[in-house]
Amino acid sequence: xxxxxxxxxVTVPGLRGEVPxxxxxxxxxxxxxxxxVPPLGRQNPSLDERVAALQDTIEAAGGPVLIVAHSAGxxxxxxxxxxxxxxxxxxxxxxxxxxxxxxxxxxxxxxxxSTLADLGWLPIPRQPLPFPSIVAASTNDxxxxxxQVRALADDWGSRHHDLGAVGHLNPASGYGYWPGAATxxxxxxPPEAP
Numbered sequence: 537x538x539x540x541x542x543x544x545x546v547t548v549p550g551l552r553g554e555v556p557x558x559x560x561x562x563x564x565x566x567x568x569x570x571x572x573v574p575p576l577g578r579q580n581p582s583l584d585e586r587v588a589a590l591q592d593t594i595e596a597a598g599g600p601v602l603i604v605a606h607s608a609g610x611x612x613x614x615x616x617x618x619x620x621x622x623x624x625x626x627x628x629x630x631x632x633x634x635x636x637x638x639x640x641x642x643x644x645x646x647x648x649x650s651t652l653a654d655l656g657w658l659p660i661p662r663q664p665l666p667f668p669s670i671v672a673a674s675t676n677d678x679x680x681x682x683x684q685v686r687a688l689a690d691d692w693g694s695r696h697h698d699l700g701a702v703g704h705l706n707p708a709s710g711y712g713y714w715p716g717a718a719t720x721x722x723x724x725x726p727p728e729a730p
Contacts, residue, residue, distance in 0.1 A: 545571070
């Protein structure tokens, strides 16, 4: 699957940042027009810096973009859309994969909910997104209760896509390469006008 010429796929990583066997890393290697948002890693949980990095990546794309976000990258994306509605017009669509709901403490290697709240991650924006989106959700994700993720998808005006029992859809859950990403991206990439 190759997106329409001129369309840039912007990948937004979660708090871990770039992981060699992550499906986003494979996607960037497989497709010609992918620009990853630079990872900041868990040691720097600044939401403002991550939103600014997403903005910089979209500006550098120079044309229409499709956003492909995973985990905390989804939360970064919805904060960015709430803060930059004018820039969101350049987004043709967004694939939002296994968002955390940030309703319970994360594993100890991650920042606490109080730290995330202090840094502006909470509350999660709930207004409709100004671009088409698909929320791809797991039925057994320890970071995102499926009913709460479905409620987020409804609030964002996103189509909910049930992935089944795939954990957090990351290497720790046994998933590296994920061919399903290309199928869902294709559903968001509008055809060229005749």
